[in-house]
Amino acid sequence: MHNIIVHHPKDLTIDWAQRVVNQHNTDIVVSGVDITSVDIATTTRIRIKVEHNEPSLLPEQWFVKLPSMAWQARLITALPRLLHTEVRFYNEVAHSVSVTVPHFLAAQSKLGRGATLVLTDVTEFGAIPGSPGDALTLTQATRVVEQLAKFHACFWNKGCINHSYPWLAGPVRSLEDFLGTAMAVPLMKRGLQQAGELVPFKLYAQAIHYARNRRQAMRFLTQAQQTLVHHDCHPGNIFWNQSQPGLLDWQLIRFSEGISDIAYFLSVSLNTETRRLHEASLIAIYAQCLQDNGIAGIDVNILQQRYRAHLIYPFEAMIITLAIGGMMNLQSNHELIRRTAAAIEDLDAFSAIPL
Incomplete structure (x- = not known):
């Protein structure tokens, strides 16, 4: 396998693109590389146009992910090797998931040397990528819930997945959990201070109490049936091919409770009124779809209770994102804090975890 790992947009040269292309067809010749956009957040995301002599065989619009050039984001994502996890997802797992994901052209990571992921840009085939602050319609939300x-x-209920993908539950994930717990209190305090009136004042003490007892909370949230989850289902990680959704950004993929994805998705992707009106019915749709796909013994009432508890994570994630800075557009970050705080308050989510 040719080395495709690079560290900066300027490294995306014709020679580099040719090494990517050679993994598919050595008869294709690259003649140009044009960078069309660079977005720096949790990763550095670069859109490029690659000119070559066989556009009917290989896409020309590429989407490249490198480690973030923002030091705050790089500090948070480097130790738990989040981009390395996404590289392994595309190399080892993507072919077996039922949800639509971008076609990947190449993905490589090496300990100590970095990671590079090269995908076909979803716009190549007319799909539209979302933005983090988008508010989805009920129809769109229903389709995402069904896909999840x-x-x-x-x-679901397949013990072999732990043996098939041990890296999803190994030392790297343990390190991520340790760092999350170790930094929970200072980051929660800093995020709440910066959020100000975006978060109802009565939630402040509960949020700090949760952060101080985060390890116990995480233990409670993992005491349920495990499956593979995306763990970062905000609107900016969804793309739309006509009316059908697909999922981007698999850096946080892990084993967890399925309803955690639904809690994250509904609390960040719907405006508050839409969520209040339809979250119960969307949870029921999720339960029915699980049953339709062979999962027996689903209790909607238990799902509702677990949904409440799992609302705490998306709220925490948005507050921590604000505290760290440089990981999401600030206006979108503020909007998602408003949405998740409203969900926490509406369903009294902190009381759903015994702390």
């Missing part, structure tokens, strides 16, 4: 249920059902 099918994805979860594929890996």
Whole structure:
């Protein structure tokens, strides 16, 4: 396998693109590389146009992910090797998931040397990528919930997945959990201070109490049936091919409770009124879709209770994102804090975890 790992947009040369192309067809000749956009957040995301002599055989619009050039984001994502995890997802797991994902052209990571992921840009085939602050319609939300249920059902109650993908539950994930717990209190305090009136004042003490007891909370949240989850289902990680959704950004993929994806998705992707009106019915749709895909014994009432508890994570994630800075557009970050705080308050989510 040719080395395709690079560290900066300027490294995306014709020679580099040719090494990517050679993994597919050595008769294709690259003649040009044009960078069309660079977005720096949790990763550095680069859109490029690659000119070559066989556009009918290989896409020309590429989407490249490198480690973030923002020091705050790089500091948070480097130790738990999040981009390395996404590289392994595309190399080892993507072919077996039921949800639509971008076609990947190449993906490589090496300990100490970095990681590079090269995907076909979803716009190549007319798909539209979302933005983090988008508010989805009920129809769109229903389609995402159905896709997540099918994805979860594929890996539900299969003990072999722990043996097939041990890297998803190994030392790197343990390190991520340790860092999350160690930094929970200072980051929660800093994020709440920066959020100000975006978060109702009565939630402040509960949020700090949760952060101080985060390890116990995480233990409670993992005491349920495990499956494979995306763990970062905000609107900016969704793309739309006509009316059908697909999922981007698999850096946080892990074993967890399926309803955690639904809690994350609904709390960040719907405006508050839409969520209040439809979250119960969307949870029921999720339960029915699991049953339709062969998962027996689903209790909607228990799902509702677990949904409440799992709302705490998306709220925490958005507050921590704000505290760190440089990981999401600030306006979108503020909007997602408003949405998740409203969900926490509406369903009294902190009381759903025994702390």
